[in-house]
Amino acid sequence: MKRRIVLFFLILSIISVLPAQHIGEKDIICIKKNLEIIQAVAHMNLDVLFQKDDQIYIVAGVEDLIKLDKAEIAYSIESSRFTKLSESLISGQGGINGAYHSYLELEKDLYLLESTYPNLAKVEIIGTSHEARNIYALKISDNVQWDENEASVIFMGCHHAREWISVEVPYLTAEHLLENYRSDSEIKNLVDQSEIWFIPLVNPDGLVYSIYFYRYWRKNRRNNGDGSYGVDPNRNYGYKWGYDNIGSSSNPSSNVYRGPYPFSEPETQAVRDFMVGKDFRALVSYHNYSQIIIYPWGYTDEPSALDDLMHDMAEQMTNKMGQVNGNLYSFGRAGDSLYLTNGDTTDWGLGVLGIPSFTIELPPVDILSGGFYNSESDIMPIFQENLPAALYLIDWSVQQGHQSLPRPSPEFPTHPEPKTKDFNKK
Numbered sequence: 001m002k003r004r005i006v007l008f009f010l011i012l013s014i015i016s017v018l019p020a021q022h023i024g025e026k027d028i029i030c031i032k033k034n035l036e037i038i039q040a041v042a043h044m045n046l047d048v049l050f051q052k053d054d055q056i057y058i059v060a061g062v063e064d065l066i067k068l069d070k071a072e073i074a075y076s077i078e079s080s081r082f083t084k085l086s087e088s089l090i091s092g093q094g095g096i097n098g099a100y101h102s103y104l105e106l107e108k109d110l111y112l113l114e115s116t117y118p119n120l121a122k123v124e125i126i127g128t129s130h131e132a133r134n135i136y137a138l139k140i141s142d143n144v145q146w147d148e149n150e151a152s153v154i155f156m157g158c159h160h161a162r163e164w165i166s167v168e169v170p171y172l173t174a175e176h177l178l179e180n181y182r183s184d185s186e187i188k189n190l191v192d193q194s195e196i197w198f199i200p201l202v203n204p205d206g207l208v209y210s211i212y213f214y215r216y217w218r219k220n221r222r223n224n225g226d227g228s229y230g231v232d233p234n235r236n237y238g239y240k241w242g243y244d245n246i247g248s249s250s251n252p253s254s255n256v257y258r259g260p261y262p263f264s265e266p267e268t269q270a271v272r273d274f275m276v277g278k279d280f281r282a283l284v285s286y287h288n289y290s291q292i293i294i295y296p297w298g299y300t301d302e303p304s305a306l307d308d309l310m311h312d313m314a315e316q317m318t319n320k321m322g323q324v325n326g327n328l329y330s331f332g333r334a335g336d337s338l339y340l341t342n343g344d345t346t347d348w349g350l351g352v353l354g355i356p357s358f359t360i361e362l363p364p365v366d367i368l369s370g371g372f373y374n375s376e377s378d379i380m381p382i383f384q385e386n387l388p389a390a391l392y393l394i395d396w397s398v399q400q401g402h403q404s405l406p407r408p409s410p411e412f413p414t415h416p417e418p419k420t421k422d423f424n425k426k
């Protein structure tokens with residue numbers, strides 16, 4: 001009898017010290033940092049969720065906890081403070097955010113494409129985020145190792161953390177081109193004549209935060225130094241940055257905070273530094289939701305010099321897309337049809353690079369149809385209906401040859417980088 005009671009308490013005490021594995025097989029733990037710990041942790045290859053004051057939050061599996069124990073680094077398990085993923089919307093199969101890509105899953109899959117198609121696909125790290133995650137670009141072309149001076153097109157995703165579907169569309173487009181290069185002569189022709197670039201995850205810190213902590217997170221994870229976090233990457237580009245307080249905000253806690261100066265963010269700097277100097281002909285930045293194709297200007301309701309051209313291109317894209325699943329994407333000029341934005345990717349693409357630039361707001365149409373949450377079974381149909389638009393843009397870019405467009409004269413940011421202290425670089 002006595003033995004049984006001892007056994008009971010033994011089991012109970014074992015259970016109580018086992019980490020509460022809330023999210024998949026992982027826990028969110030917190031470590032108080034000092035210089036020594038930062039150095040030790042840097043070599044452990046841990047999945048850092050975010051840092052706040054003197055604390056580092058980490059997504060840790062059992063093997064990570066063992067590593068930390070061995071190194072005698074103290075941690076507390078904080079999983080219970082974090083909201084669980086909505087189980088009704090995410091199957092839990094295929095990792096932490098279901099069929100959607102997490103940062104680590106995307107990293108793995110991009111390198112897998114590269115190793116499967118070494119002559120056609122190449123991964124490049126074009127920058128690192130505030131929390132030191134890589135920003136990846138994937139290039140697809142024949143002779144991919146060489147710069148052949150072919151027409152370049154770029155497809156980006158996930159400027160906004162909660163817009164998970166916007167990672168999938170560019171990723172799946174890249175995968176489709178590679179998987180069908182040999183069997184589909186149209187795709188082979190396009191890939192052979194162009195250099196197609198993908199940045200499926202511009203804002204990795206934000207995505208990680210949205211997955212583990214707060215599903216509705218939008219911005220990046222800059223520590224604004226006033227207790228608030230995040231700059232809206234889609235208000236931080238350098239063309240007409242901060243033009244007015246309607247299209248963006250100077251308030252750091254706003255969801256459309258434009259940042260302290262143009263291109264203050266490592267994520268937008270990475271895109272800028274990567275794109276400038278290459279022969280890009282067209283740009284797409286995927287977002288959701290709304291089911292609409294929009295083009296500049298966003299900062300004003302005036303039309304741009306390429307308004308007719310982009311109107312025509314958007315119309316062709318939406319017609320082709322509608323034929324796939326019958327979903328009609330509306331289209332129009334950003335500042336005219338939706339609302340004003342300043343410092344967005346496409347205004348910079350047109351204003352500085354002088355190329356047709358499109359924001360494609362993926363489905364659903366509105367908040368009642370799901371808003372930011374698409375079900376996992378929507379991923380493939382949304383990708384499929386977007387594919388003809390991507391192929392059209394690649395084809396259009398190739399057709400341009402090397403003739404120059406009626407480009408608006410480039411304007412460069414007039415705001416110098418300030419000498420005031422940057423809280424993130426301390």
Ligand code: 0X9
Nearest residue numbers: 234287288298334335338339341
């Ligand atoms: O506000 C944005 O950055 C984009 N919409 S989202 O809901 N995905 O955040 C739209 C940017 C396009 N520009 C304009 N609508 N002016």
Ligand code: CA
Nearest residue numbers: 141142143148
């Ligand atoms: Ca090539």
Ligand code: ZN
Nearest residue numbers: 160163287288
């Ligand atoms: Zn967005």
